[in-house]
Amino acid sequence: MTQGRPESDPTISDRQGWMGLLARAAPDRLAELMPGPLPTHALLRAPEIGAVMVRGRIGGTGAPFNLGEMTVTRCSVRLEEGTVGHAHVQGRDRDHARRAAVIDALMQGPGAEAVKRSVLDPLARDEAARRHARAARAAATRVEFLTLVRGEDA
Amino acid sequence: MYVAVKGGERAIDAAHAFLAEDRRGDPGVAELSVAQIRQQLALAVNRVMAEGSLFDPDLAALAIKQARGDLIEAIFLIRAYRTTLPRHGASRPVDTGAMACVRRISATFKDAPGGQVLGPTFDYTHRLLDFALLADGEVPPAPQAPPREGPVPHVTDFLGRDGLIEPVPPCDDAPRDLTREPLELPADRALRLQALARGDEGFLLGLAYSTQRGYGRTHAFVGELRIGTVAVEMDIPELGFAVGIGEIEVTECETVNQFKGSRTEPPQFTRGYGLVFGQTERKAIAMALVDRALRWRELGEDFAGAPAQDEEFVLSHADNIQATGFLEHIKLPHYVDFQAELELIRRLRAEAMASPEAAE
Known part of the structure; x- marks a missing residue:
């Protein structure tokens, strides 16, 4: 029941923020924002496609149950100066995972502000726009029972 | 041979x-x-x-x-x-209360907080073939309205506040996993829900319909049906905290069912639950009805002998890949099996012809 709640440590909650954003990003868009060649890095764990069992809760809030799996690709890298970056990204794109791991490492170093401006901020704007577009269309389908009898405009 | x-x-x-x-x-x-x-x-x-x-x-x-x-x-x-994929782990349970809903309706409360949001639905269409789709054409843009902020509470929370519906005890026990161990009966509710979530839509639809027609009736109302995206988070051991690993679209159905009470429980509503990947509402509703029908023992109800109440029957036949594998294998060569059957029939016929009754 702790999901969605940022951890109390601000550096952890910041990192959760960008890792989640990178995991959800469209691989093509991420590659466009961060074209190669990537900064020199060693692969601690080469990109690996796998599955994660997604769980739900009985009745929405009760005991967990296994809903089904989703594809996830993970990767861990170390930059030349020694910073380690990790990624678990949705889908089966190895470059996506590798890029996300490199960005995770860069975000812990002195270049973080520049990476945030050039990569993370545009991703966050894309995501907000995508969500708003769905939410706004859904909102237009809200049934307003009470407005049916509003008479003062007649 | x-x-x-x-x-x-x-x-x-x-x-x-x-x-x-x-x-x-x-x-x-x-x-x-x-x-x-x-x-x-x-x-x-x-x-x-x-x-x-x-x-x-x-x-x-x-x-x-x-x-x-x-x-x-x-x-x-x-x-x-x-089956070829390595398992990277299991997610934290998704929080459907925080779902970004594109559809959210309740058949029980007209004025449910959060409202009735129809979303991209076939409901209220006339089911007339649209010949305009034969031609290529631009789709007019859908109307938009300012979205409301904040999570949309589950409708059953309101009944729960007044104690009118059975509580859902919170729990964090790791569920058994059908894909890792063979199905053993009796199954607990978590295992049943896993089987139903991946079960055949047509089979569950038929079973759910049978409960509505009286074969294990549970008097279900759709308390709430919601469709939207939920965040998926997983604890990452090398980090020591959970991160978002993606987001998925799911359909959730909560039914509110009549229950007259038992020796241990006061009269109150009970629940059926359906949760399915994607926009799959027929399946989610069917799942919730079958889930509720299978709970007869836990709720102290009578076993009416209905198929939808029979856990072994439901769970053994809900998987369409198991079913089609066994069904379709009988079309593959069985020449040797059949040769044996043929010889048996010939021998039995020969014996029958040679017996005294046949001779008369």
Whole structure:
């Protein structure tokens, strides 16, 4: 029941923020924002496609149950100066995972502000726009029972 | 008698080449792309993800193309693929209360806080063929309105506040996993829900309908049906905290069912629960009805002998890949088996002819 709640440590909650954003990003868009060649890095764990069992809760809030799996690709890298970056990204794109791991490492170093401006901020704007577009269309389908009898405009 | 049969290879290769050509169809007609299937046959993609038990829209769309639109064949392809994947872990349970809903309706409360949001639904369409779709054309933009901020509370929370519906005890026990250990009966509710979530939509629809018609009646109302995206988070051991690993679209159905009370419980409403990958509301409603029917023992109800109440019957037959595998295997060569049957029949006939009754 702790999901969605940022951890109390601000550096952890910041990192959760960008890792989640990178995991959800469209691989093509991420590659466009961060074209190669990537900064020199060693692969601690080469990109690996796998599955994660997604769980739900009985009745929405009760005991967990296994809903089904989703594809996830993970990767861990170390930059030349020694910073380690990790990624678990949705889908089966190895470059996506590798890029996300490199960005995770860069975000812990002195270049973080520049990476945030050039990569993370545009991703966050894309995501907000995508969500708003769905939410706004859904909102237009809200049934307003009470407005049916509003008479003062007649 | 063992008879080795060879010689089918060339015929099989030719059959597969024929299949590939038929799959493509008339080369004068543009080929369907996987992206088109994903975008324009999204509900088929959702069904393949749900019953294939793997959320990956691109793979599901590819499977549909490869299977020529045979969704059970596509589900089979996805199930086969998923067995090749290493398991990176299990997510934290998704929080459907925080869902970004595109659809959210309640059949029990007109004025449920958060409102009735119809979303992209077939409901209230006239089910008349739309011949305009025969022609290519621009789709007029859908209207937009300012979204309301904040999470949408579950409708059953309101009944729970007054104690009118059974409570859902919170719990964090790791559930058993059908894909890792063979199904053992009796199954707990978590295991049943896993089986139902990946079960065949048609089978669950039939069972759920049977409960409505009186075979294990549970008097279900759709307390709430919601469709939208939820965040998926997983604890990462090397980090020591959880991170978002993606987001998925799901459909959730909570039913509110009559219950007259028992020796230990006061009269109150009870719950059925359905949660399915993708926009799959028929399946989610059916799942919730069957879930509720299977709970008769836990709630101290009578076993009416209805199929939907019979856990062994439901769980053993809900999986369409198991079912189709066993069903379709009988079309494959059984020459030796059948030879034995043939000899048996001939011998029995010969004995019957030779017996005194036959001679008379």
